[in-house]
Amino acid sequence: MGVEALKKIQEEALLAGLGIMDARAVDEWRAEWLGRKGKLGMALGLISELTASERPEFGKVGNLVKETLEGRLVAMMSSVESVEGQLDWSFPGVEPKVGHLHLTSQTIREVQNIFSELGFRRARFPEVDWDYYAFESLNMPKDHPARDDWETFFIANDKGRIKTGAKGKQVLTPHTSNAQVREMERGELPIRLINISKTYRRQSGPRHLPVFHQFEGLLIDEGVSIANLKGVVDYFVKRFFGEGVQTRLRPHHFKFTEPSFELDISCVICLGTGTVSGGKCRICKGGWLELGGAGMVHPNVLKAGGVNPKKYSGLAFGWGVERTMIMRSGVNITDIRTLYKNDLGFLEQF
Numbered sequence: 001m002g003v004e005a006l007k008k009i010q011e012e013a014l015l016a017g018l019g020i021m022d023a024r025a026v027d028e029w030r031a032e033w034l035g036r037k038g039k040l041g042m043a044l045g046l047i048s049e050l051t052a053s054e055r056p057e058f059g060k061v062g063n064l065v066k067e068t069l070e071g072r073l074v075a076m077m078s079s080v081e082s083v084e085g086q087l088d089w090s091f092p093g094v095e096p097k098v099g100h101l102h103l104t105s106q107t108i109r110e111v112q113n114i115f116s117e118l119g120f121r122r123a124r125f126p127e128v129d130w131d132y133y134a135f136e137s138l139n140m141p142k143d144h145p146a147r148d149d150w151e152t153f154f155i156a157n158d159k160g161r162i163k164t165g166a167k168g169k170q171v172l173t174p175h176t177s178n179a180q181v182r183e184m185e186r187g188e189l190p191i192r193l194i195n196i197s198k199t200y201r202r203q204s205g206p207r208h209l210p211v212f213h214q215f216e217g218l219l220i221d222e223g224v225s226i227a228n229l230k231g232v233v234d235y236f237v238k239r240f241f242g243e244g245v246q247t248r249l250r251p252h253h254f255k256f257t258e259p260s261f262e263l264d265i266s267c268v269i270c271l272g273t274g275t276v277s278g279g280k281c282r283i284c285k286g287g288w289l290e291l292g293g294a295g296m297v298h299p300n301v302l303k304a305g306g307v308n309p310k311k312y313s314g315l316a317f318g319w320g321v322e323r324t325m326i327m328r329s330g331v332n333i334t335d336i337r338t339l340y341k342n343d344l345g346f347l348e349q350f
């Protein structure tokens with residue numbers, strides 16, 4: 001036993017003291033290193049075994065080590081006191097909150113899964129796109145009044161001017177139909193596509209969101225007919241809303257489909273009867289609910305995408321994710337904007 005052993009004890013004791021945060025551990029540390037039967041005390045007791053010439057040096061180093069460890073003990077005690085003054089270590093812990101996906105994300109996944117059962121591949125396209133893909137290639141020439149229906153947001157440059165390029169103005173996609181020609185341009189046929197994306201319109205109200213989601217289906221192949229359209233929408237509606245729900249194609253007009261339809265489903269609340277407990281159903285108007293637009297892809301749109309309309313035909317549909325999910329829940333959300341108010345009391349129900 002020599003001075004090196006004392007220095008080693010100091011080093012080990014200081015190391016063992018690192019990170020001590022509570023009074024009991026401080027006390028244990030004190031007993032282990034500075035107590036009467038502690039490691040330093042035991043080592044100092046061995047001085048009697050040293051020669052007379054070794055003892056003065058050993059005694060001097062021993063005192064220094066003792067002072068160092070006592071100084072550390074005082075420091076540990078005061079830091080534990082200040083921490084324990086603020087924290088009650090005996091207090092039960094707080095369980096971390098585990099969240100879940102937002103209702104919209106849940107619905108998007110479900111829609112994607114249902115269409116994948118029919119072989120539709122999910123794709124995404126730019127949400128900041130050119131006028132050409134949002135409108136012009138969809139048989140909606142510049143200044144066509146039908147464009148006003150989409151109430152589009154345009155992107156301005158830093159001088160406040162609308163950004164333009166070779167494919168026209170830059171827009172926030174007002175509908176997911178920009179997927180149509182973009183997908184055709186990839187040059188792979190046949191196409192079975194489901195595009196689920198954010199869409200943007202200058203609208204806000206109880207039934208309108210400025211940012212919402214649509215899902216757009218596109219099927220292009222040889223011999224695609226309205227019967228296929230009815231079959232695809234029927235499959236989705238029965239999987240999503242339930243076996244008993246009926247579909248109806250109602251004539252409508254879109255520039256990019258011919259013929260065009262609005263797709264209605266029988267009301268999930270009154271089961272298509274229009275009445276609940278003898279009174280008028282408060283959800284639907286006469287037994288039907290409007291889901292969204294659909295139709296057979298216009299030959300001009302096929303041509304814009306480089307697809308020969310004499311050989312191929314296609315079906316397309318585009319519906320709002322939020323409106324579709326609200327219809328199913330039967331929850332009478334009187335204001336669609338409730339979905340995005342981050343009200344946990346509301347969101348945790350789903």
Ligand code: FA5
Binds near residue numbers: 254
């Ligand atoms: C369209 O956007 C067409 N592109 C749909 C289409 C695609 C037709 C392919 C034919 C072929 P429309 O503007 O009707 O159509 O919008 C479709 C659906 O989006 C509506 O039925 C509604 O469910 C939803 N929607 C539209 N605007 C809003 C809004 N501001 N907030 C929430 N949902 C909306």
